[in-house]
Amino acid sequence: MKDGARCILLGGSGAVGRAVCERLSLGGARVGFTYLRGKEAAQALCKKHPESVARQVDVREIRALEQTLDELSAELCGVDALIHAVGIGETRPGSERLGFETLGEIDLAAWEEILAVNVRSAFFAVRKLLPALTAARGNIVLIGSIDVIKAVSAPPHYAASKGALRGLMTALSKELGPARIKVNLVAPGPLDGGIGRAIPGLLKQEFLKHSGLRRLGRPAEVAAVVAHLALENTYLTGQVLAVDGVL
Secondary structure: OOOOOEEEEEEOOOOHHHHHHHHHHHHHOOOEEEEEOOHHHHHHHHHHHOOOOOEEEOOOHHHHHHHHHHHHHHOOOOHHHHHHHOOOOOOOOOHHHHOOOHHHHOOOHHHHHHHHHHHHHHHHHHHHHHHHHHHOOOEEEEEOOOOHHOOOOHHHHHHHHHHHHHHHHHHHHHHHHHHHHEEEEEEEEEEEOOHHOOOOHHHHHHHHHHOOOOEEEEEHHHHHHHHHHOOOOOOOOOOEEEEOOOO
16 A cells, blocks of 8 residues: 555554554554543654544544544545554453453443443444545454454453454455455454553463463564554455464
8 A cells, every 4th residue: 555545543542552553654654543541642652653643532432433533534534444453351440450350240331331342433433434445445454352263261241342343354344345345353462561461470371381482472563464454455354363473
């Protein structure tokens, strides 16, 4: 894809989102991204990459999300790629210290929150940007988790949300293929930042035993794969790409 590709990224202030913004910008793209609480990170990205545009929005609020997407699309004069990097891994304060939430600890509010952030926002973002993505014959990149293809420990509501994201990707790749829109999902393994911080230490050690590279991944390594799919992909669609360092 030529320099100046127009990319909208949901969730640009988290560890992976920041890395994706950086990689897209280095690839010559113009990036419009959203954030919720990471105002300082968003400001730092825009200062470093003046061609970037940031908007604060709670993706759980669909009307606000759709308005924000309209604004970003207008600012960029179109959309060549949509990247969904927004996500939460836990809904209980302090889970990163206490370990994964268990079945009995997940109430209705927690279930609805994690599905709203991790899946519902992706569905409505694609629907809102479909005309622009169709015009561009663009790319959609969803960021899932390694638990969608491998049996690993994860909070039940988180695993369900990422499994639903994979199903959404598969359905969209079939429906949008005739419009030449490519839809893929990147499935990172445990990382040394972001949601990966909530993984209990013993589980990290167990992962390292089975890792071909014997280390956790880095957000920048996930970002490299995401950026390639967003900026360069012309034929790959309907695929889950594991980025987990395991043989």
